[in-house]
Amino acid sequence: MTAQLPNPRMHDPAKPTLELIQVLNLEEEEVDRQMRICNSCRYCEGFCAVFPAMTRRLEFGKADIHYLANLCHNCGACLHACQYAQPHEFAVNVPQAMAKVRGQTYAEYAWPSLFGRLYRHNGTYVVSALAVALSLFLLLTLFMNGTLLPGRLAGNFYAIFPHNTLALMFGSVFAAASLALIIALRRFWRSVSPADALGKPAKGAVLEASSAVLTLKYLDGGHGQGCNNTDDRYTLWRRRFHHFTFYGFMLCFAATAVATGYHYLLGLQAPYALLSAPVLLGTLGGIGLIVGPAGLLVMNFRRSPEQGDVAQRPMDRAFILLLLLVSATGLALLGLRDTAAMAILLAIHLGTVMALFITLPYGKFAHGLFRSAALLKFTIEKRRPDNLGLGGE
Template sequence: MQMFDPSTPGDLIPVLNLDESEVQRQMTICNACRYCEGFCAVFPAMTRRLEFAQADIHYLANLCHNCGACLSACQYAAPHEFAVNVPKAMAKVRLQTYAEYAWPKPFGTLYQRNGLTLALATGAGLALFLCLALLVMGNLFTAMPGGNFYGIFPHNTLAMMFGAVFGFAVLALGIGVRRFWREVTPGDVSGSIKTSAALEATANVAQLKYLDGGHGQGCNNEDDRFTLWRRRFHHLTFYGFMLCFAATGVATLYHFLLNWHAPYPILSLPVMLGIAGGIGLLIGPAGLLCLNLRRNPEQGDAHQKPMDRGFIALLLALSISGLALLAFRETTALGLLLALHLGFVMAFFLTMPYSKFAHGIFRSAALLKFSIEKRQRNPINAGSD
C-alpha cells in the first residue's frame, strides 16, 4: 500500500513499505557488486540508477523473470549476513504492484486470496449453473446432429455473454497496466526509439528471452542445476493460449464474414488450431505445475503458490474440457461437457485481470521500458560528458 511522508506534504514523497525497502536494500548491495550484471535485464537496468525510488522498484520487480540464476550465483545470499535473495524480494513486490494498479481498485485484494480455491470454485460454480440450466431445458444429455453445440446454446447468446466478460477483462487489464506505465515510464521519447524498442520488446516477449538465465542454460528450479524446461513449458502454455485464441478468431470470421457456421469438420482451420492450442495448454501447464511443486521455496515467494497453482489448474481445466468436448461432441455427453467447458472459460475471463495472467502483461510493459531505456543516455555517465 502506498503511503506518503507527512514531513514533506508539498512533495508527497512515497514512503516505501517493508518489502519495497528490502528490494531497495538488496539492489544497493547488488549495484556495488555487479557480479550478476549479465544474467538478465534487471541488472543492466539497475546499473542505470544510484538510488531506487518506488517507481524504480516496481519496474525492476516486474522486469524480474524469477529464473533464480542470481540467487544461485550470489556470494551474499544466506547464510551471509546480507541475506540477499533477489527472486524472493522481487516476487513479493511484484504481487503488490498487481494489487496496487488493479481496476476496479477494491478487486486488487483478489490477488492475495487463495487462488486455487477461487479459480476452481468459480469455474465449478459457473459450470454447475449451466448444467442446471440445461437440465431444466432438457438438453443436458441430448445429442445434436454433427455435434452442433449452438443447438444447445444459441450463438448470439454465447457471443454476447462471453464478449461482455472478455471486454471487461481487457478493460481492467488495460487500465491497470496504463497506471503502471504512467508511473514507471520515461518522459518524452522519440518515435524512432519507441518503434525500435517496441520491436525488440515484442521479440523478447515472444522468445521468453530472460527465462534462459541470461546465459542460455536455463533457470534454477529445485537446486542449483540449470534447466530449460521452465522456459519450454512457458512456451507451450503461451503459444497454446494464442492458438486457442486464433481458433476463436478464425471461427468468428467464418461465422460473420463467410457465413460458415459451426460445427466445423476436424480438418478445418479453427478445429486444427484449437486442437494444437489445447495440446499446448495441456502439456505446458502440467509441466509448470510439476516444476512448481518441486521448486526450491527460496526461489520466489512461497505465499504466492496458491495463486500460481490456481491459474495453472484453470488452464488445465480449460484444455481438458475443451479437448473432451471435441472428442465427444457427437454423443449425449455434449451438453454436460459444453457446460463444464463454458464454465471454466467464463471463470478464466472473470479472474483474468486478478490472476497470474496479469504478470505477462506487466512484464511486457517492463520489457518495453527496458528497451526504451537502453536507447537513452545513461544518466549516471551523463555527468562525465
Template sequence: MQRIETLIDEARHNMTVCNACRYCEGFCPVFPAMERRLAFSREDLNYLANLCHNCSECLYACQYAPPHEFAVNVPKSMAKLRASSYREYAWPGPLARLFDRNGLVSSVALALGMTLILLVAIALNGGLAGLLGAQHGGDFYALMPHNVMAGLFGGVALFIVLALAMGFAAFWRESGEGARALLDRRAWRDALSEAASLRHLHGQGDVGCTYPDEYHSHWRRRFHHFTAYGFLLCFAATVTGTFYHYLLGWVAPYEIISLPKLFGILGGLGLLVGPAGLFYLKLKRDPASGDGRQLGMDMAFIALLWLSSLSGLVLMLFRESSALGLLLVIHLGIVLALFVTLPYGKFVHGLYRLGALYRNALERRRGGAG
C-alpha cells in the first residue's frame, strides 16, 4: 500500500497540471471544483477524490496521460486516495484494516462465521433439532423468536448507524465546515437530485460514461440504479414489516401481495441484476482507469449484496418447506455480515460522495471554494 504522503503528492501533481490545462472542465464536477482552488491541501484532495465518479472520461481525453512524462491519470489517482479516505474516516479505525486486503475472502469468512454463530445460538436454545425436517408453515419466528431477531439486528443496526455517522462527521470536519453548513436545504436538494439520478454518469450529451473502457455506455449507471434502488426497496420492506408488527399488530408471515413482500421481491430482483452487472463491468474494466488493489473490497460488497438477495428470494420460495430453518440461518448470517461490513467497505463511498456532492453544491451557491 502506498504511503498517504505519496498518494497526496500524486493527486496534487495531477490537479496542478489539470488546473493549468482545463481541457476537461466540462466533463464532471471535479474540474469546476478544482478550478475554484489555486492550491490543493490534503483536505481539498480528499474532497475531490470523493467527488470523482471514476467515469474515466478525462483519462481518455488527456494529452498528458501515460506514457507522457507528466503521467496524469486522474481516475486512478483519485481512486487510490478515495480508498485511503475510507480508512481515514472509519470508526472504529482498526476495523477498517480487516477489509483492506482480501476483502472478498474476509467478507465470505465473516458470513460463514455469522451463520455458525446463529446455529450455535439456536442449538443452545434447544432448537437445532427442529432446524431440518420440520414444517413451520413459513413462520420464521417458530425458529427464532421475534424479540431475539429484532434485538440482534437492532443492536447491529445501531452500531452501524453510529459508525457511519462518526465516519461522515470525520469527513465533514475535515472539510472545515461547521455543523450549521449542513442545514442548506437548496444544497441538499441539488446533491440528492444528482445522487438519485446519477447525473454525473450520463456523460457529455447523455451518451454515458467511458466505463469499462474508452467507449461510452449507460450500463454502469443502469446497474448502479438497479443496485441502489433494490437496496432501498429491501430497506422499505423491513420498515413496512416493522410498521405492520409494532403499530398495526399484524404479525408475519405476510401474504405475497403485502407491501413487505412486494418491496422485498422487487428489491431482491434489483439486487440480483445490479450487482451481477457491476461485477461483469469490473472484470472488463480498463486496468489503467482504476486501482486494481481495491478489487477485493469492491467485489466483497457486490458479493454480499448478491448473496443476500439470492438467499432471501430462495428463502421466500421455500418458506413452506422443511428447509426453512437452514435457509433462514444462512440468509441471516449473510445479511449480518453485510451489515457489519457497511462502514468499512465500498458502501461508504455512497455516503462520502453524497457529502462531496453537497459540499460542491454549497460552493456553487457561494461562488467560491468556501
C-alpha cells in the first residue's frame, strides 16, 4: 500500500523539516520522521507509553526524541501492527529507530563525558577480558601471599582478604560507579525535562512510574500477551526473564546490605550459617541471576534483527554474561566454601564482581535508570493539560 496518509499536522510525513535536519543526527532524524508518520496514523496509540507521549507533540526536537527513545521498551508490538513497515515505502520501524537513539543517549549523557566512548566498545570480549584480568590479578595476589591453596578455612573469606580491605576496595569502586550513574541520570533528566516544563513530580506520578518499573508494565505489548521476539508471535518470557534478573539483582544487593548490618551493627562476623538471612537472600538472588540472564541470553540470540539495534547486541550480551559469571561464581563459592578450592573461587568471584562494578556506568545497566526517568516524565506529563489538544492519555 503506497497511498499518502491524510495528515493535517505536517507538510510531508516522510521528511522532517529543514530546521530539525540541521540539529538532529541521522538516527534522531529518522525517529523524527517516523514519529510524524505515527502521529498521523495513531493505530498503535494504546500499545505503550511512547504513543500517548508522542501525541502531545507537533514536532520532535532532540530532547523529545531522547525522551521517547528511552520510554520505548522495545516490545516490538508496533512493528508487527504497522501498515507502513517495510516493504512499504515509509519503512517505519519504531523499535529499531528508538534503539539506535537510545544507545546514543547512554554515551551522550555519560560522566565523565570522555568515558561515553566506552559504549562503542562495550562488547562481550571487552567485559570478559576485564573480568578475567581482575580475577588473574587477584589470583596472583593470593599466590604472592602464599594463600592460594590455604587448606580448609571453614568458609572464612576474611582469612584471605581482610574485611576492611574488601570494604574499602569494593566500596570505593561502587561509590564511584554510583556517582557516575547519578550524574549521567541528572544530565539526562535536565535535558529531557526542563524545570519550568515539569516542576516537582506529584506523589501519584512517582507511584505510577515506580509501579511501571517494578512490574515492567510496558513489556506486555499493550495487550497483556507479551513481546515479539523472533517473529509476530507474542511471548511473556522476555518480561519474566527480566523480572528474574531485576529481582535477583535486588536480592543480592539486599544480602550485601544485611551482611553489612550484621557486621557493623550487630558485631556478627562472617561466615554466616546457610539458613541466615544474608545467605538465603544471596542464594535466592543468585538463582534469579542464573535463570533470568540465561533466558535473556537465549532470547537475544534468537531475536529478529528487525527488533532493535543489532550493533548493540555485543553490549547487551556482555552485561548478561557478566551477570551470569557473578551469580555462577557466587553460588559455586557458597557451595565449596569449606573446601580447599575456596581461595581460588573467592578470587574469581571478586574479580567478576569488580568488573561488574567498574562497567555499571558504561554498559547496559544504565538503560534501567534512563527508562525509569523517562517513565517518571511520562506520568508527570500526562497529568498536565494537553494544551495542543492532540489527544493521548
